[in-house]
Amino acid sequence: MSRFLSIMVYEEILYWLRENNEEKLKELWEKADLVRRQFVGDEVYLRGLIEISNYCSKNCSYCGIRVSNKSLKRYRMSKDEIIDTALLAKELGYGTVVLQSGEDPGFLPEEIAYIIGDIKSKAGLAVTLSLGEQSRENLKLWKRAGADRYLLKFETSDERLFKKLHRGPSAKKLAGRISQILYMKELGYEVGSGIIIGLPYQTYESIAKDIVLFKEMDLDMIGIGPYVPHPLTPLGKIYSSHKESVSKSVPNTPEMTIKVVALTRLACPESNIPATTALATIGGVEARKLCLLRGANIIMPNITPLKYRVYYDIYPGKTCSIKNIQDTHEDIIQLIESIGRIPGVGRGDRVRQN
Numbered sequence: 001m002s003r004f005l006s007i008m009v010y011e012e013i014l015y016w017l018r019e020n021n022e023e024k025l026k027e028l029w030e031k032a033d034l035v036r037r038q039f040v041g042d043e044v045y046l047r048g049l050i051e052i053s054n055y056c057s058k059n060c061s062y063c064g065i066r067v068s069n070k071s072l073k074r075y076r077m078s079k080d081e082i083i084d085t086a087l088l089a090k091e092l093g094y095g096t097v098v099l100q101s102g103e104d105p106g107f108l109p110e111e112i113a114y115i116i117g118d119i120k121s122k123a124g125l126a127v128t129l130s131l132g133e134q135s136r137e138n139l140k141l142w143k144r145a146g147a148d149r150y151l152l153k154f155e156t157s158d159e160r161l162f163k164k165l166h167r168g169p170s171a172k173k174l175a176g177r178i179s180q181i182l183y184m185k186e187l188g189y190e191v192g193s194g195i196i197i198g199l200p201y202q203t204y205e206s207i208a209k210d211i212v213l214f215k216e217m218d219l220d221m222i223g224i225g226p227y228v229p230h231p232l233t234p235l236g237k238i239y240s241s242h243k244e245s246v247s248k249s250v251p252n253t254p255e256m257t258i259k260v261v262a263l264t265r266l267a268c269p270e271s272n273i274p275a276t277t278a279l280a281t282i283g284g285v286e287a288r289k290l291c292l293l294r295g296a297n298i299i300m301p302n303i304t305p306l307k308y309r310v311y312y313d314i315y316p317g318k319t320c321s322i323k324n325i326q327d328t329h330e331d332i333i334q335l336i337e338s339i340g341r342i343p344g345v346g347r348g349d350r351v352r353q354n
Contacts, residue, residue, distance in 0.1 A: 045348030048089030056102025192221025198252020225278035254283030265295030
């Protein structure tokens, strides 16, 4: 008897998270690919990622650009550099740019608004922001300036695990993050969130709850990447010294990450889901290919200028850190075409079926 329902429920998700039989998993892979084709089509949309600053005022225990990392060379792109990079994205045929940074107080909200407006007027691209937690005033300002989407991972819906990721007097609160996501929906953003797979102390139960929350929040975009330990972070040090005791049952492998992508596609059939850079970093081209074959429909090529890219060190060994933009673009197009898919044209907004 099939274990698939029209809407995935917690018990089903948990069953598949624990399933390791390759023959049985073929059913999951085939169903996820079928649902992907039915709801979002064969196009793979490319979003040009611009890492505009690696300054961050926060101290998340897993992230390499945390404020306590004093060994990291910091940078902040100029407005002209950002606009020029967005114009390059247009030349490459992308319909969207993603402006990403740490929570950088050195970028004034008005500067971000100016950059959004300039990209819209000069390049005509959709603009996605990924700038961390922000005030309601900033979110309203940027929406008025023309921002289309906002990506803010809640990382985990497990309150206890979330607290391990965010410690100290200025630590994040899970409720505050969820509240911002819901508020952005009210403002009219297309909203994205996501989780990290294989975090120390993570359980299958918490991941199943994450996927249910994706569905309940009706997310337009969902990013799912593996945990890549950074040696200069508290969590990375714990992971390397007590790997067996802290990792529990959830591995930070390409296989587990792709399984969560497939289950998320079944739970959220209309959502845009990327094959992430973190996945490609630990699993190579083959992992990204399998992710596209098992539910994903987005790739975010890194188009940050090379002189800055190496310093956006959220985790080590990023697969895109040394390749030039044109070579990266050509590799991705070749990958898409090798599996019989089509590079998407245009913005690639979420399409609701009813």
